[in-house]
Amino acid sequence: MLSGDGHNVKYKSDVLKISFSAFFADLGYQAAVALFPLVVVVVLHAPISLYGLIEGINYGGGILMGLMGGVLADKYGAKRVAVIGNAIIVVIGFTGMAKNLVQAVVAFMTGWFARNFRSPPRRVMMLDVTYPEERKEAFGVLHALDILGASLALVYVTLGLYMKVSIALLTVPAFVTLIISTLLLVSVKGRGLMGKKTNVEAGRKGRRLFAAVIASTALFAFSQYSFGFPIITTYEVSKELYLATATYLVFLLTSSAFGYVFGKVKVNETKGLALFGYFLAGLGSLGFAFLSGYGVSAIWLSSVVMGIAVAATEVYEPTIISGIAQKEGLGMGLLSMGRSIGIFLGNAIMGLLYQFGYAYSYTFAALMSFVASLMVYLVSRK
Numbered sequence: 001m002l003s004g005d006g007h008n009v010k011y012k013s014d015v016l017k018i019s020f021s022a023f024f025a026d027l028g029y030q031a032a033v034a035l036f037p038l039v040v041v042v043v044l045h046a047p048i049s050l051y052g053l054i055e056g057i058n059y060g061g062g063i064l065m066g067l068m069g070g071v072l073a074d075k076y077g078a079k080r081v082a083v084i085g086n087a088i089i090v091v092i093g094f095t096g097m098a099k100n101l102v103q104a105v106v107a108f109m110t111g112w113f114a115r116n117f118r119s120p121p122r123r124v125m126m127l128d129v130t131y132p133e134e135r136k137e138a139f140g141v142l143h144a145l146d147i148l149g150a151s152l153a154l155v156y157v158t159l160g161l162y163m164k165v166s167i168a169l170l171t172v173p174a175f176v177t178l179i180i181s182t183l184l185l186v187s188v189k190g191r192g193l194m195g196k197k198t199n200v201e202a203g204r205k206g207r208r209l210f211a212a213v214i215a216s217t218a219l220f221a222f223s224q225y226s227f228g229f230p231i232i233t234t235y236e237v238s239k240e241l242y243l244a245t246a247t248y249l250v251f252l253l254t255s256s257a258f259g260y261v262f263g264k265v266k267v268n269e270t271k272g273l274a275l276f277g278y279f280l281a282g283l284g285s286l287g288f289a290f291l292s293g294y295g296v297s298a299i300w301l302s303s304v305v306m307g308i309a310v311a312a313t314e315v316y317e318p319t320i321i322s323g324i325a326q327k328e329g330l331g332m333g334l335l336s337m338g339r340s341i342g343i344f345l346g347n348a349i350m351g352l353l354y355q356f357g358y359a360y361s362y363t364f365a366a367l368m369s370f371v372a373s374l375m376v377y378l379v380s381r382k
Helices: 006-043 048-076 078-097 101-128 132-162 173-186 203-221 228-238 241-264 269-294 296-324 328-354 358-381
Strands: none
Touching (some): 006 078, 006 101, 006 132, 006 173, 006 228, 048 078, 078 101, 078 173, 101 132, 132 173, 132 296, 228 241, 228 269, 228 296, 228 358, 241 296, 269 358, 328 358
16 A cells, blocks of 8 residues: 555555545544533433433434435435535534533534435545455555544543533534545545455345345444443543543544554454454443443453454445445445444433443443344354
């Protein structure tokens, strides 16, 4: 990827534009993502069950928005759809300025729905600028810079909370960084490589793998709960807002580093998804369930495990789909839809179970992860 010939220089330029667009987007909106559970539960005093329902609706709306973004990418062009969605995310910056629950929810949902709408066409843009053999590494770079931006957002949020800076001020940078992010997407020229595949699975085998990945993604998404829950758990254990957001930072830094690693190492994508992605996520959830009572350091250990797991899913899921989907936009849209269906129901269930104790919530999530891991592993053996 980093060699000096013209082919790779062009590849590097386009991949980095898309990846740095993700970096600046997350640098902006992830501050709101980290602060939203604190705004709802701590500042506005809403019950955790209501927070779980709100997050369920957020991700439920993402079902339609993600699928719509993928379908429209096939019809009108991935770049046009991605740019529009990315530009609307900026509304999420008003979350910290909300005076009541309705304002906070409307601002956050608008930005979050736009983010879901943008994600499938942005993945398709990556397919359009890479050859099949380059895509796993490209998605690794995308995830690494994406999460690095989110990590830096959490650094300034955590420091800001430690220094008692107003939550409203902490979401202001989103307005600047998301404009930069959108301009970077506009600058991508494209190479017309979207339809090229080297490992398209034929006939029944390809359809079985495609269906298994989408179904397992939905199951895993039951466990891919909003990280607001570990943030709230950390606050309950420590009673410090800055330690709560630091938990999210630990998760993001780990995910960023391992996203790049998984993009570089040669591992069978399907088995890697089953073992490094879904199975490890189950272990991370069990850690949240049974180790959180030992203090913040134990919660952070579980966050590291979960960060590794999410990095694997973000690299391997789109790589697998890009090799077997006949329509890339629809394939990425179905991938987002599968996630959103599971996350929609999972967050609602997590919120209800949390009322009886956080261990019940995280144990439920762990079981869903293990089932998803087994499903993908069995398909990979066939």
